[in-house]
Amino acid sequence: MSWTEERIDTLTRMWESGMTASQIAEELGGISRNAVIGKAHRLGLKPRPSPVKANADAEKPAPAPAVEAAKPAAPAPKPQAPAAPPPIAAEADDDGDDVFDDGPSIPTAMPTAPAPRQPELRSVGPGGFVRQNPGEQAPPSTPAPPRRLVPARPSEAIAGKTSLLDLNDRVCKWPIGHPGEPDFHFCGDKVNPGFPYCVEHCGHAYQAQLPRRDRRPPPPLPYGGPRVR
DNA sequence: CCCTGATTCGC
DNA sequence: GCGAATCAGG
Numbered sequence: 001m002s003w004t005e006e007r008i009d010t011l012t013r014m015w016e017s018g019m020t021a022s023q024i025a026e027e028l029g030g031i032s033r034n035a036v037i038g039k040a041h042r043l044g045l046k047p048r049p050s051p052v053k054a055n056a057d058a059e060k061p062a063p064a065p066a067v068e069a070a071k072p073a074a075p076a077p078k079p080q081a082p083a084a085p086p087p088i089a090a091e092a093d094d095d096g097d098d099v100f101d102d103g104p105s106i107p108t109a110m111p112t113a114p115a116p117r118q119p120e121l122r123s124v125g126p127g128g129f130v131r132q133n134p135g136e137q138a139p140p141s142t143p144a145p146p147r148r149l150v151p152a153r154p155s156e157a158i159a160g161k162t163s164l165l166d167l168n169d170r171v172c173k174w175p176i177g178h179p180g181e182p183d184f185h186f187c188g189d190k191v192n193p194g195f196p197y198c199v200e201h202c203g204h205a206y207q208a209q210l211p212r213r214d215r216r217p218p219p220p221l222p223y224g225g226p227r228v229r
Numbered sequence: 230c231c232c233t234g235a236t237t238c239g240c
Numbered sequence: 241g242c243g244a245a246t247c248a249g250g
Contacts, residue, residue, distance in 0.1 A: 002242095003241085003242085006249050020232090020233070020234085021233080033243060033245050034245080035242075036243095037234060037243090038241090038244090039241090040234095041234095043242070046234085046235085048234070049233095212240085
């Protein structure tokens with residue numbers, strides 16, 4: 001098997017949306033988990049919560065005269081930052097016509113003029129909702145993921161629906177249902193220009209920020225919160 | 230044991 | 241560039 005552009009694209013999207021290397025390998029078929037990881041690294045995409053991210057020290061005064069087999073063996077106790085489960089937002093890369101693609105961006109990216117970071121400046125998005133400024137961005141109340149991303153595999157249940165692999169910059173990435181469920185898919189409507197979601201779901205994802213004093217205590221949506229649908 | 234991603238290194 | 245082998249943490 002060779003890495004065609006299409007396969008690379010699939011790999012990239014799945015990798016960036018949090019699929020494990022095993023799952024990606026299985027999806028692509030005829031390829032090993034290692035191949036996926038190797039390719040992912042070669043592509044330069046690897047910002048991923050690794051289960052083994054301990055070693056950060058490169059310099060070690062210890063003499064390593066051996067030609068090889070020099071194992072650092074540095075059990076430096078490091079505080080482990082808990083890796084938050086990645087949001088389901090798959091920043092799809094469609095080659096060519098993605099005008100607004102400036103890399104892995106957050107949904108606050110403005111299509112036209114970047115709003116200068118000013119405390120009380122507030123702009124109104126194309127959908128008519130009030131934008132949040134950078135910094136006050138609570139993660140979109142994505143009711144999505146953390147359990148386990150399983151499918152992405154063509155199934156009868158999602159026939160005609162927008163699957164993970166169908167995501168691009170033009171369709172709404174709002175998840176419908178939950179990963180792992182047979183009919184898990186995405187909204188797929190035309191996006192509110194400049195946003196990852198359609199107008200309706202932008203209304204869910206971006207809420208007008210009330211003055212702090214009027215702010216209700218944050219609704220504890222532990223996880224697997226309100227179903228969208 | 231299982232899983233994960235990271236890294237190495239012969240090809 | 242590729243990916244099996246290996247490593248290492250959970």
